[in-house]
Structures are given as structure tokens and as C-alpha cells.
Amino acid sequence: MPIPFLASLVFDGLPPWMPEPMNIVKYTTAITAIAFTKWYTSGTSNPAECDLHGRVVLITGGTSGIGAVTAFELARCGAQIVLLTHAPSDDPFLVEFVQDMRERTANQLIYAEQVDLSSLHSIRQFATRWIDNVPPRRLDTIILCGATLTPPGSARTETAEGIETTWMVNYLANFHLLGILSPAIRAQPFDRDLRIIVPTCSAYIASPPLDKVLDKKDWSPKRAYARSKLALMVFAKTYQKHLDSYKRPDKLPMNARIIMVDPGLTRTPGMRRWITRGSIWGLLVYMVLYALSWLFMKSSYMGAQSILFAAMDSSVGPGRGAGGKLIKECMMVDCARKDLDDEEVAKKLWEASDKLIEETEKLQAAKRAKAKKEEEKRKEEAKRVEQVEEIEALVESIKMGKAKEAAAQKGGSKGAKKSKSGAKTAAK
Numbered sequence: 001m002p003i004p005f006l007a008s009l010v011f012d013g014l015p016p017w018m019p020e021p022m023n024i025v026k027y028t029t030a031i032t033a034i035a036f037t038k039w040y041t042s043g044t045s046n047p048a049e050c051d052l053h054g055r056v057v058l059i060t061g062g063t064s065g066i067g068a069v070t071a072f073e074l075a076r077c078g079a080q081i082v083l084l085t086h087a088p089s090d091d092p093f094l095v096e097f098v099q100d101m102r103e104r105t106a107n108q109l110i111y112a113e114q115v116d117l118s119s120l121h122s123i124r125q126f127a128t129r130w131i132d133n134v135p136p137r138r139l140d141t142i143i144l145c146g147a148t149l150t151p152p153g154s155a156r157t158e159t160a161e162g163i164e165t166t167w168m169v170n171y172l173a174n175f176h177l178l179g180i181l182s183p184a185i186r187a188q189p190f191d192r193d194l195r196i197i198v199p200t201c202s203a204y205i206a207s208p209p210l211d212k213v214l215d216k217k218d219w220s221p222k223r224a225y226a227r228s229k230l231a232l233m234v235f236a237k238t239y240q241k242h243l244d245s246y247k248r249p250d251k252l253p254m255n256a257r258i259i260m261v262d263p264g265l266t267r268t269p270g271m272r273r274w275i276t277r278g279s280i281w282g283l284l285v286y287m288v289l290y291a292l293s294w295l296f297m298k299s300s301y302m303g304a305q306s307i308l309f310a311a312m313d314s315s316v317g318p319g320r321g322a323g324g325k326l327i328k329e330c331m332m333v334d335c336a337r338k339d340l341d342d343e344e345v346a347k348k349l350w351e352a353s354d355k356l357i358e359e360t361e362k363l364q365a366a367k368r369a370k371a372k373k374e375e376e377k378r379k380e381e382a383k384r385v386e387q388v389e390e391i392e393a394l395v396e397s398i399k400m401g402k403a404k405e406a407a408a409q410k411g412g413s414k415g416a417k418k419s420k421s422g423a424k425t426a427a428k
């Protein structure tokens with residue numbers, strides 16, 4: 001069969017149904033280029049697969065995008081998952097999300113606790129509850145996927161506590177959470193492989209230096225995001241040093257490690273909001289050009305691979321060199337900025353963050369105390385008004401009773417008079 005076909009190609013030329021050779025070359029090149037681009041942009045898969053039964057994982061941002069896939073995959077491997085969520089744990093959508101995750105992973109140990117990363121108070125409430133446990137609760141992995149990315153062109157916003165939102169959610173919330181959880185982290189037994197995974201983004205490379213204050217007129221969503229990620233990375237490295245400097249009572253080395261991870265460009269709800277500028281028109285354009293984002297960005301599943309690698313692979317666990325390393329495409333890479341290792345920058349950042357938290361918490365506590373007092377006053381006033389109304393109603397009813405009584409007496413005396421006069425007429 002092939003020989004007669006090849007002979008006919010040589011002697012008679014191409015059959016009419018076959019495309020021109022140039023077209024074949026063009027199509028093949030185009031398909032190969034697309035396949036190669038897709039393969040390249042999809043990134044690397046996590047080679048580590050492990051049994052995580054018995055391990056406890058705290059994760060922020062576990063309800064969307066990369067965080068949701070990470071939480072799902074860890075639950076599938078048997079880990080107990082505590083989702084730290086924006087919404088309260090009885091929110092109907094969240095209840096359904098958790099139930100669905102339990103069914104699909106065949107793992108019932110998935111819970112949600114509310115931690116609003118835009119509120120220092122909410123973080124403190126959760127973290128103090130966690131460290132108040134005696135004996136300390138088991139903790140194996142902390143994954144800090146919660147983040148916000150303001151769409152380009154949007155205005156600068158502040159949280160209810162008065163801190164710029166991107167700085168608060170992406171950096172300060174993590175600083176505050178890990179700061180309070182520090183005793184629980186240090187109290188883990190020596191044989192625990194504790195990993196704190198800090199997702200970052202290559203946007204940090206273009207960030208303005210941390211000692212340059214990003215005031216309102218210099219603020220842009222891109223700069224704010226990049227700066228928050230740079231600060232997070234500087235903090236991650238300093239936090240590793242802070243943990244390492246702790247002298248354990250058993251004199252053994254620190255078993256907690258910070259691992260930074262760059263997931264790469266990923267199609268997630270947060271990224272979609274950024275690309276579409278959070279507008280309907282942007283969303284329409286995105287849908288029309290979906291093929292481009294499919295080609296150049298990873299799926300959330302692939303975006304989660306480096307985080308899963310950081311959580312599972314034995315090559316990055318305790319005893320494998322110093323912590324505070326960066327992972328990208330499931331391998332260790334170097335950080336691209338020198339100021340990440342600048343102790344002076346780190347010290348200033350730590351002190352400024354501590355000060356900001358202290359001042360904000362004091363102010364908010366005073367506000368809450370004032371609001372509580374006003375609420376109590378309002379309740380007391382309402383109670384007093386209620387009592388006055390009750391007394392007035394009582395007085396009114398007494399008055400009415402007396403009036404009725406008087407009327408009855410009047411009626412009675414009139415009746416008596418009538419009956420007297422009746423009796424007189426009868427006697428006549």
C-alpha cells in the first residue's frame with residue numbers, strides 16, 4: 001500500500017485532496033509553536049506525592065484560585081485543613097464549599113474559621129484563640145495564599161482600621177498572624193516538619209525600595225502590590241531568623257522553615273479581576289480573547305504545583321539547609337533583589353510594622369470601648385424610656401380605672417335616686 005502511494009506521489013504529483021507542501025509546513029509550525037508555548041507556560045508539575053494523614057494545615061485564601069486547589073490537593077492527601085476565610089463560617093456559600101470539598105476529597109477534616117485579613121482585630125481574635133490552647137494545638141503547615149490585587153485604574157482604598165488595603169491584606173496581615181502564632185510555632189515538638197509557605201510574585205522585582213514611602217500621589221495598584229510582596233519577602237526572611245534564634249528547651253535546632261513560592265502567571269479569579277479591570281466590558285473582551293489567557297497563563301491547578309511541592313517535598317523540609325528560600329517551578333531559585341537580605345531594611349520594616357499595629361490596635365480598642373459605652377448608654381436610655389412608658393401606661397390605666405369607677409358610682413347614685421323617686425311615686 002505505501003509503495004504504490006509513494007510511486008504515485010513521485011510520478012503523478014500530489015493527489016488533489018492533499019494540501020500544498022508549504023501549507024503543511026505552515027500548519028505544522030503553527031501547531032508546534034502553540035503546543036510548545038502551552039507546554040512552556042503550563043509550568044512544572046509537583047513530583048512529590050505524600051500521605052498527609054494526621055497533619056494540620058492552616059491556609060488563608062483557600063477558597064479561590066491557587067489557594068483553593070492547594071487546600072483541595074492537601075485534603076485529598078489526608079491533611080486536616082483549617083480554612084481561614086473572609087466570610088463567617090456559617091455563610092451558606094462557605095458551608096456548601098466546605099461540604100463539597102469534604103465529599104470530593106473523602107476527607108471530613110475540613111473546617112473554616114473566619115479571619116478577615118483586612119482587620120488586625122479579626123486576626124488577633126483568631127490567633128489568640130489558637131495559641132490559648134493548652135497543650136498547644138498541632139500545626140504542620142501554614143500557607144498564606146490570601147491576597148488582594150486592585151484592578152488597574154481603581155482608586156486607593158483603606159481598611160475600616162485606616163490602613164491601605166493592599167499593604168494590609170498582602171503584608172501586614174501575615175506579619176500580624178505569624179507574630180501572634182509564634183509561640184505556637186516554636187512550641188511544636190522537635191520531630192515535627194513545620195513549613196510556613198509564603199506565596200509571592202515576581203512583581204516584587206519592580207517594587208520601589210521599602211524605605212521610600214508610597215504616599216497617596218505615588219500610589220498605583222501595581223506599585224502597591226509589588227511593594228507589599230517585597231515587604232512580605234523581606235519579612236519572611238527575617239521571620240526565619242527570628243525562629244532560628246529561639247533556644248528550644250530541648251536544645252534541638254528549630255524545626256520550622258519559611259518557604260517562599262512564586263506560582264507564576266495563573267488564571268485565577270483575582271488575576272481575571274485584574275486583567276478585566278473589574279468591569280463588564282473587560283470581562284467581555286476577556287471572554288472573546290480567552291484563548292490568549294489559556295495559552296499564556298497556567299490553570300489554577302498548575303499554579304498550585306510549586307506550593308504543593310513546598311508543602312510536600314522532602315528536599316525542602318527541616319535539616320535541608322537554611323530556610324527562607326524561594327521556589328519557582330518546583331525548584332529552588334535565587335531571589336532577584338539584594339535588599340531582601342539587607343538587615344537594616346528588614347529591621348526598619350519590622351519596627352515600622354510593629355508600631356503601626358500597636359498604634360492602630362490602641363486606636364481601634366479605644367473606638368470599640370467608646371462604641372461599647374455608647375451602646376450601653378443607648379440600651380440604658382431605651383430601657384429607661386421603656387420603664388417611663390410602662391409607668392405612664394400604668395398611670396393611664398389607673399386613671400382610666402378610677403374614671404370608670406367614678407362613672408360607675410355616678411351611675412349607681414343616679415340609679416339609686418331613680419329607684420328612690422320610683423319608690424316614692426309607687427307609695428303615692
Ligand SMILES: NC(=O)c1ccc[n+]([C@@H]2O[C@H](COP(=O)([O-])OP(=O)(O)OC[C@H]3O[C@@H](n4cnc5c(N)ncnc54)[C@H](OP(=O)(O)O)[C@@H]3O)[C@@H](O)[C@H]2O)c1
Pocket residue numbers: 060061062063064065066067084085086087115116117118119144145146147148149169199200201202262263264265266267268269270271
Ligand atoms: N494569580 C497569579 O497569577 C499569581 C501570580 C503570582 C503570585 N500569586 C499569589 O498567589 C496567591 C494566590 O493568588 P490567587 O490569584 O489564587 O488569588 P485570588 O484568586 O485573588 O484569591 C485570593 C484569596 O484571598 C482571599 N482574601 C482576599 N481578601 C481577604 C480578606 N480581607 N480576608 C480574608 N481572605 C481574603 C480571598 O477570599 P474571598 O474570595 O472570600 O475574598 C481569596 O480566597 C496570592 O498570594 C497571590 O499574590 C498569584
